[in-house]
Amino acid sequence: MEEMLYSSAHEMIFGFAKKPVTVANGLTFGKGKVVPEVNFTLPPMDLAHENVPEIRERFKDIAHRIMERCVELQQEEVVIEFEHLFDMTERPDFGAQLTKDLKEVIEKYRQSHGTKAALRVTVADIRDRTRPPRMRSGKEIETMLRSFELCADAGADILSIESTGGKEISDNALMIGDVEGLLFALGVLGPRDMDFLWREIVSIARRYDVVPGGDTACGFANTAMQLAHQGLLPKVLAAVVRLMSAPRSLAAVEVGAVGPLKDCGYENPVIKAITGVPISMEGKTSACAHSSPLGNIAAAVCDLWSNESVQDVKLLSGNTPEVFTEMLIYDCRLMNTAIEEGRAEILRDLMVDSDRFLDPQALILDPKVMYEAARVIVNAGEDKFKQAVAVSRYAHGVVKEAEATNKIRLRGVEAKWLEKIGKILEHLPEEEEEFYASVKARYEGHFIPEEYGLN
Amino acid sequence: MGTLEKLRDALIEGKVEEVKHYTQQALDENTPAKTILDQGLIAGMDVVGVRFKEGEYFLPEVLLCAKAMHAGLDLLKPLLVGESGQSAGTVVLGTVKGDLHDIGKRIVKAMLEGAGYEVIDIGVDVDAEKFVESVRKHKPLVLGMSALLTTTMRYMKTVIDALQNEGIRDKVKIIVGGAPVNEEFAKSVGADGYAPNASEAVDLVKRLTAA
Ligand code: B1M
Numbered sequence: 001m002e003e004m005l006y007s008s009a010h011e012m013i014f015g016f017a018k019k020p021v022t023v024a025n026g027l028t029f030g031k032g033k034v035v036p037e038v039n040f041t042l043p044p045m046d047l048a049h050e051n052v053p054e055i056r057e058r059f060k061d062i063a064h065r066i067m068e069r070c071v072e073l074q075q076e077e078v079v080i081e082f083e084h085l086f087d088m089t090e091r092p093d094f095g096a097q098l099t100k101d102l103k104e105v106i107e108k109y110r111q112s113h114g115t116k117a118a119l120r121v122t123v124a125d126i127r128d129r130t131r132p133p134r135m136r137s138g139k140e141i142e143t144m145l146r147s148f149e150l151c152a153d154a155g156a157d158i159l160s161i162e163s164t165g166g167k168e169i170s171d172n173a174l175m176i177g178d179v180e181g182l183l184f185a186l187g188v189l190g191p192r193d194m195d196f197l198w199r200e201i202v203s204i205a206r207r208y209d210v211v212p213g214g215d216t217a218c219g220f221a222n223t224a225m226q227l228a229h230q231g232l233l234p235k236v237l238a239a240v241v242r243l244m245s246a247p248r249s250l251a252a253v254e255v256g257a258v259g260p261l262k263d264c265g266y267e268n269p270v271i272k273a274i275t276g277v278p279i280s281m282e283g284k285t286s287a288c289a290h291s292s293p294l295g296n297i298a299a300a301v302c303d304l305w306s307n308e309s310v311q312d313v314k315l316l317s318g319n320t321p322e323v324f325t326e327m328l329i330y331d332c333r334l335m336n337t338a339i340e341e342g343r344a345e346i347l348r349d350l351m352v353d354s355d356r357f358l359d360p361q362a363l364i365l366d367p368k369v370m371y372e373a374a375r376v377i378v379n380a381g382e383d384k385f386k387q388a389v390a391v392s393r394y395a396h397g398v399v400k401e402a403e404a405t406n407k408i409r410l411r412g413v414e415a416k417w418l419e420k421i422g423k424i425l426e427h428l429p430e431e432e433e434e435f436y437a438s439v440k441a442r443y444e445g446h447f448i449p450e451e452y453g454l455n
Numbered sequence: 456m457g458t459l460e461k462l463r464d465a466l467i468e469g470k471v472e473e474v475k476h477y478t479q480q481a482l483d484e485n486t487p488a489k490t491i492l493d494q495g496l497i498a499g500m501d502v503v504g505v506r507f508k509e510g511e512y513f514l515p516e517v518l519l520c521a522k523a524m525h526a527g528l529d530l531l532k533p534l535l536v537g538e539s540g541q542s543a544g545t546v547v548l549g550t551v552k553g554d555l556h557d558i559g560k561r562i563v564k565a566m567l568e569g570a571g572y573e574v575i576d577i578g579v580d581v582d583a584e585k586f587v588e589s590v591r592k593h594k595p596l597v598l599g600m601s602a603l604l605t606t607t608m609r610y611m612k613t614v615i616d617a618l619q620n621e622g623i624r625d626k627v628k629i630i631v632g633g634a635p636v637n638e639e640f641a642k643s644v645g646a647d648g649y650a651p652n653a654s655e656a657v658d659l660v661k662r663l664t665a666a
């Protein structure tokens with residue numbers, strides 16, 4: 001990517017993307033409206049073969065309840081995300097059957113009420129099962145691609161994945177706070193895997209005429225966020241990792257993904273700034289799945305607004321999927337009314353201001369920071385390692401400056417970590433080749449170079 | 456400052472080479488190995504534990520200190536007689552079938568190792584047979600299962616039933632953990648305990664193995 005599609009941070013706003021995306025039924029993302037994206041998951045139950053009929057019934061029932069709530073609240077557009085659990089990818093027919101079931105319900109509501117709903121199917125990355133994982137050879141990748149194909153055929157409108165290339169290094173790197181390991185995972189291994197995997201996904205999507213949505217650095221940056229939430233890792237590191245992950249997630253778009261990008265990729269605004277693709281985001285409405293310090297700010301430049309995932313359990317007012325549908329609908333109504341009344345910028349700025357100085361991770365999510373991060377990535381050229389280093393240094397600088405100007409207060413230990421991260425980033429080799437040579441021995445045995453096209 | 460205080464402080468700072476150095480120095484000064492262990496290494500780790508609980512240390516610091524402790528311990532082991540030279544016991548850990556979430560379990564492993572346990576990590580997506588086989592093979596004091604998905608947590612019961620059927624349920628204490636799991640669930644599947652996080656998992660294992 002040589003240039004950016006947005007010419008200023010101010011230009012970025014919820015509901016509008018420079019490159020809107022339309023799915024088969026005409027539902028468009030990024031063209032002046034924020035659309036709710038509802039994700040649900042099963043309550044405690046197992047996925048054994050004998051439970052398949054019960055699971056299918058439950059899925060249909062959940063979809064009915066979501067669609068019904070949309071009708072009641074006059075919500076004419078919605079996305080339902082079906083995030084596979086391991087077995088649903090591992091047994092491609094099973095995942096495809098559920099896709100078909102959900103699509104039938106959606107179609108029924110289109111006919112009876114004219115509700116436009118799209119189905120996003122997120123296949124699970126089952127390559128993560130073995131250590132070190134086989135990313136390109138072996139039956140896991142074949143099964144995953146088969147799963148994508150069958151789901152596309154069965155009615156998916158958008159294909160996504162939370163891919164895990166490099167996670168075999170980053171899991172340990174996160175535990176020991178190894179910044180170089182994180183860079184190796186996110187700046188060297190991750191982008192290579194994304195390039196490989198997304199070419200395959202895009203080709204399947206084209207064959208079936210569905211939308212290749214996008215990926216998320218969930219397994220890296222959200223793991224870091226959760227570790228920080230549990231007091232296991234400094235928040236400043238989680239903030240740096242967030243931006244470090246952006247070049248990796250951008251790689252999907254570089255080989256043909258068009259958005260809407262996946263909800264739990266909090267790095268998405270950077271990618272929107274560069275490429276103009278519509279993005280799904282999640283914040284306060286995903287507190288059902290995990291805590292975050294990004295409740296409002298995450299919505300600032302979203303095109304879809306999501307709840308990440310909620311297990312289907314009964315509450316006083318109904319079951320959780322429809323309850324969260326309702327919350328998402330009201331959030332979207334507010335944003336869409338602001339757009340209609342020409343007051344969107346005010347609402348965006350309020351959402352940003354409400355969280356910006358809550359936490360270093362929120363600071364990073366400020367659209368101005370995200371926009372500048374995008375520029376840093378573009379200026380770094382095509383090389384993913386250089387992009388990852390440059391944007392990590394930028395993230396570090398942003399937090400440091402906010403601390404120095406008393407906009408954000410860091411505990412003593414956090415401040416020490418910020419210093420430490422800064423020093424490591426400062427003294428890195430500038431070239432990937434040199435970097436790889438310097439870390440290869442350290443991670444030997446933990447990853448298979450050939451599986452990433454490396455020697 | 457005496458050698459043992461220097462050793463303790465070096466450990467608290469996670470200085471691996473210094474810990475080795477002061478352990479050796481204390482030995483050269485004829486300090487009994489057990490005293491070095493208690494007043495140097497364990498005293499240091501106690502402070503590390505407190506700092507972690509109080510938010511002064513994050514996981515990377517704790518792991519570094521644990522590494523330093525093991526470096527010192529390696530020098531002491533041949534000289535420690537009886538119980539004190541051995542590990543606190545063996546724990547087998549795995550994430551249950553259908554679940555690939557790994558990092559929580561790995562953190563539990565690291566913290567248990569820091570507390571002196573020998574931990575055998577049998578991986579993710581582990582089926583009942585493998586759990587049974589590992590209990591047979593390693594004869595652990597404790598078996599720990601992790602699950603992050605609502606659709607895999609119930610498999611913990613399948614594993615416990617399998618151990619029961621094989622007649623070895625009573626030979627091992629069983630603990631469970633992971634985001635969707637709680638105390639009530641642990642009881643309902645017949646586990647001996649539940650821990651919400653890694654440091655409480657260490658306390659739980661200590662309690663269960665002391666009983
Ligand atoms: C033995 O004794 C013990 C004692 C204590 C024990 C213990 C054992 N085990 C854990 N503990 C405890 O101590 C640890 C340290 O204090 C703690 O461990 P935790 O693991 O809880 O904490 C970690 C240190 C940090 N926490 C985490 O890393 C998990 C955070 C969340 C956001 C999460 C992440 C990051 C990931 N995920 Co996953 N993921 C989520 C998570 C949301 C959540 N609320 O947990 C959850 C659990 N995931 C979910 C899903 C759906 C999935 N994930 C998947 C994949 C991934 C990533 C690879 C992207 C990534 C990996 C994380 C990793 N490195 O292992 C897929 C699963 C594949 C599979 N079969 O496992 C996939 C299916 C998504 C997909 N389609 O690809 C959801 C579960 C829904 C459900 N049905 O239950 C989810 C709630 C998020 C969501 N979408 O809502 C304690 O729980």
